[in-house]
Amino acid sequence: MPPKPIEPAPHAPHLALAHQLADVARTKTLRHFRTPVRVENKAVDGFDPVTVADVAAEKAMRQLLKRLAPDHGVSGEELADTVGAGRYTWVLDPIDGTRAYMAGLPLWGTLIGLVEDGKPIVGLMDQPFTGERFFGSPAGAFLTHGGQTLRLKTRGTTRLTEATLMATTPDMFKGRGERAAFGRLEATVRLRRFGGDCYAYAMLAAGHIDLVVEASLKAVDIVPLIPIIEAAGGVVSTWDGGDPLHGGRILAAANGDLHRDAQAVLLNAALS
């Protein structure tokens, strides 16, 4: 079967801008990645490489947006929101996974999303150390790595007992209800692994894992990932099936069947 041609992208200029934003952010985030932290001085002068990199990357992205898309709004992790004159708002998280960043692990990412009239339509996750860039729009979801671009497609796993589940840390589940619900789900699946941040959602879109179930997320932690997951065939919502746009308790699944079954386990556990 010949490869399917890539259809014209309705949001191509927006996607191109997302790539430019990732390009300016990566020089800032990489500059401080794995630099020595003088622990003994940190308490004194408050120097924290991850905060410095985070703020520098967001400032660089905001400067570019001010120049190239002055009527777009900006909602960032680090600096105050800017309301736009039009329908578009950029959602920026310069370093998602700050703890992974601090520990030297290449699982953090720069998240860049574009929301049009309340709907995430373009999303990008850049991992500058490995050189991987995952992005999605209505034209499809793709990974660029080592000069090659691959189309992303979620996995066909439909049974929970065959599924691989990821979450960043058990600490994100607060209170007995959330812990019981996650516990019920992890007892059902084939494999559960902690330690993922945005990289786990990228692996879901790429077809290597089946479920990401998290809690206590901010909007900026999930919005830029939604267009990638959806264009790859996945389903994202809150645990109770609501709009994931505001973060909170998030359930991302490789497909609709798995999403429905995982949701049933989470909700039944919470009610029992």
Place this chain on the structure above:
Amino acid sequence: MPPKPIEPAPHAPHLALAHQLADVARTKTLRHFRTPVRVENKAVDGFDPVTVADVAAEKAMRQLLKRLAPDHGVSGEELADTVGAGRYTWVLDPIDGTRAYMAGLPLWGTLIGLVEDGKPIVGLMDQPFTGERFFGSPAGAFLTHGGQTLRLKTRGTTRLTEATLMATTPDMFKGRGERAAFGRLEATVRLRRFGGDCYAYAMLAAGHIDLVVEASLKAVDIVPLIPIIEAAGGVVSTWDGGDPLHGGRILAAANGDLHRDAQAVLLNAALS
């Protein structure tokens, strides 16, 4: 201060052979990394990419050893041990972190160690996807990445309350004693993160984290990492301060002070 010259390496030929072993293993492990798993067929024909890659990489390394070091013994993760005629035994784990491998995460590694008269003297951890290779011997510990070689040095953190602690998964702690001991330590440190496998020990050697505390390890999971950690300035032992050569409960620390204090917390918790 001018850079310190690299002193002549007493085990240079062995280290060179370790690099050759890593080179032959990486083509085998990369070939199956992130290849699609047909979940629906796996139950039928038992095809499992990680097992295929694991066995192929170990076979390739054993063939090379048979040709270049026929009198050395070999103890591998996948195949039966070979007793050598001399003082040297190679310890091979083609894919440490099989769950990370299955989930597409670049935190697994190929572990290659050489034991001389019961003492690990050369160790290597290769991460083929990121192109990072960590290695250590009495001549020092180094990371090769992107054509550059950096000397590894553990961090100077001496207070547990400032330390970053890693472990692969909470599931590795069996029974109330181990869980209580790890729980006491994670309540003491500044930051605890799950999801590391051999990559966590590499980050400890590189000075990005301070402690790795694990349990249920096999000898092959830790032996190849010991020369890297020690040459970088770290300290590795079992929780009770014993020889880590046989695996089990492992405590690796960035320096002697931190090792002593972490050990006291683990042992006090286990006794109380």
